[in-house]
Amino acid sequence: MATKFPDAPKIGMVSLGCPKNLVDSERILTKLRSDGYQMSADYAGADVVLVNTCGFLDSAKEESLEAIGEAMAENGRVIVTGCMGDEAELIRAKFPQVLAVTGAHQYEQVVNAVHDASPPIPNAFVDLVPEGGLKLTPRHYSYLKISEGCNHRCSFCIIPSIRGDLVSRRIDAVLREAEKLVSAGTKELLVISQDTSAYGVDTRHEPRQWKGREVRAHMTDMARELGQLRDADGKAPWVRLHYVYPYPHVDQVIPLMAQGLLTPYLDIPFQHASPSVLKAMKRPANEAKVLDRIHKWRAICPDITIRSSFVVGFPGETEADFQYLLDWLDEAQLDRVGAFRFEPVEGAAANALPGAVPEAVKEERYQRIMEKTAAISAAKLAAKVGRVLPVIVDEVGEPDEEDGSIGATARSQADAPEIDGNVFLRDVGEGRKAGDIFDVLIEDADEHDLYGVPV
Template identity: 75%
Template structure:
């Protein structure tokens, strides 16, 4: 008699917030897949729905609550996890029928909650998980989380209360994960954490053995070097400009790591930086940017800035605009200050009126768009490697070393219908606008 295979329970997933949350979602789904669950692309086909929430800002919390409400309305069986899990009372006050609530990176508790809500029966015939785990990103790029938490106490941020202090992963474990991802098709590794520069500080930068011999320190520079030997592209995110970051720039000049740094400067005016409890030596930062460009002239720097922080004067904001003129950053994102429950900045005096925040936000976006446009215009006539993200009948869309997925610009290619997603090709740049480049792939 033929063996009748059991029908596995199906899990739906809604993942909100930053790439770090996305990695958490991938880990949860990978474990559930190993435990015999299948994934559902919609609410209707799911036996239970997971909502991985973001709790960084009040607006993000409201988006999370709306997502929970939609999942309950469409399915009814909902488990909540993520950063907003710290506020279980708020969630249950609005949605008393939620099955379970867990906090950020509490993987075991989430999986246990799913087991209880929809028990699975493992089958040796069908329950197989790829070595690299399940991914929520395209096959050719992957986020690689190297640590959790943060030791900073910025006045506008509640991340340490949500995710705790810095907790670095062992470098050998990170490198093993990177090898599996590359073996499964990843061409670009995007290194993420709350503070990539601080990686390994809690491990006292100890050295760990490598499987092929030798050892690697739990240090940003050593880890970046080893990752550059594994993956074609390695991109560093959330890098604070500590002095030892200087050691990474030669790796970029050598081609081991992409010449790209995502540095959350947040502001430039000393008064505002002090109120934010951020490093306030803006002149030294400008000098270091110049030094980095001397070593690696094509290095792309992206950053984010907060406008309308409590106490920010017009003079402070003008100082920021002048600093941006000198810094000449390649990519800039800006945010209007938004109070978030639990942040000490909420108690600061002299809040900035909303209409002033809007006006300053518009001005900084005009300024940074002009800088970006000029930098992109200077690339016309040059050639760059581009990783392909999407291919149509005639053209394709990809990214250069200066473009992280979802947050930066793109490179639009003509005569590129023969390419495939994940290809890395040499491209001649023919045109540019404020954010994107346009070009054609060169013949092999």
Template identity: 75%
Template structure:
């Protein structure tokens, strides 16, 4: 007689916020899938919907509350986790029917809440461990989280209050995960944390054995070992500590992508001081010049806050002038938002909203001109491009150069590329450029 298996409960997931949240979502789903749960692509088919929230800015909180509201309206059985979980009273006041609320990184509590809300029917055949971790990104690139938390006390940020102090993973555990990802088809590893440069500080940069040799819990050593795995390695959230200089030769040698994501936040000394950020902007310009002398193709991206309390027109113009000299490749900007619990909320000199908008428009226009000029100089060059999508109908494809991270940077648009597949890394002749993107034809 055939055994009829019970249907496992289905889990839906809405993941908001930064790549670090995305990695948390992947870990939760992997654990649930290993326990036999099935995944639902929509609200209607889910027995429970998980909403992994972002709580960094008030606008992000509103987006999270909107997502919770949609999940409640479409399904009604919702578990909330993530950064906004620390504001459980606010969530329950608006949505009293929420099944459970947990905070960031609370993997065991989230899984436990799912067990309670949608228990797995008893069956030895349903508890199947997946061949590899479940991913919420395309197969060819993966986010690799190396630590949690942050030791900085920036006046505009509440991340340490949400995620705690720095807690680094052991280097051998990170390398083992990266090795599995590459074996499963990952062509690009995106290294993320709250502060990648501080990796291993809490471990006192101790050594662990890896492949018959010791490897330190240190950003430089970790980057070097990751580079040996054969995938592109891209470093995000890198604070410009002095030891970052030692990563640049790894880029020149091809072990690590010539790309640094550094959150400078501002350039005017008084604003940086009010932000409780390092304020030696002249030294940064010297280091940028030195990095480019070692690795001419290095691409530096950063983000800046405009309209910070007390920011004067002169200080904003100082930032624009600094950006002209710094010639950063990719720039994002944010209007300052007061966040409950942030020290900056009590600072004098609040900038009017209309001034924030005007400054935001100016910095984006200013940096777009810099980007356009830099991209024009790439016309005629041949660049390596990783393919993200292929359009079979028009024969085109979209990819990224080594200077472009997914979702946040520019793209390379290709013609005559129907023979390519997602995840290919090909040589491309650059034929044209606009403010943010390149256009070319594959040579492979």
């Protein structure tokens, strides 16, 4: 007679906010899976629903509260975690029936809350966790979180009050996780933190032994070691650096990009260019020196892509400040740009600053900066027409009913998933799959995307 295993309790999950939250969700689910829980694709089939919240902006908090409300309505057994966990009173006032509320990256408390709500059923016969853990991203790319928290005190940001000061992971732990991810099929590593350039500052760049040599907990050492990773076929994964503040030592990673050891891509949160606005934001105000360094970076690595984001309508921002930013962008010629209208966040020092910018002016400036950056992007992408570039495939389409041709959605090295553009491919042929990396001829471009065909 066959052994009948008891049904494992099922967990539903909603993960909101940034990639750092997504990594937290993956860690929580990996631990729960190893404890014997199954994942539920919907609320109805779940014994408990986890909502991993975002609390960075008031609009993000609204979205988080809506997600909690939906989970309560559909299921009723809800545990709340993430950045809004620090506002337990607000959550409980609105949803008194939530089972538990925990803060950001409090993995043990979340898991314990799940155990209390729906105890695990021990089962020694089943290996529950795949190599590399559970992933909420596609198999071919993975986020590699190197630290928590931030030492900056930018006036518009409440991240330090939510996630605390910088706490860096050990360098050997970071590299071991990266190696596991690559061996499990990851073709692209996206390095994330609140401040990647500050990695290891809190541990005084403590060295550890790795592969028989000493490696410091420092961005440049980490970048160099990640550039040595190879998969089972001896191929190097793409390694993409996010949230990089332009400290002087960032100059040292540019030659690694020129050598092909790192993806030639830097995500730098400039936020503004006007010295007076940067001062009000409590951010370093050396925009002229940054322009000089950008030119030097491009001289060393001509294919480098620089992405950034900017806040418009910050308190006290004048028309002259905004024009300064537009002129700076003309000079900087950044490849990828996102912009945000300033939004007061409860607990942020910027709320008390004088000179609030009217909503209509914010909107008008937002439209102008998007128009400016779209034109820069269109010109930069048009210059790539006729070139052969490597791409990574995210999705392969179905064969066309008439001629059987197959298209695919891919990204170039200039495109991070979810936030940048795509390369839309025609006639990729049979046998291509997500995660494949190959060369394509760029045939056309628009403001944000490229179009091509495999060579």
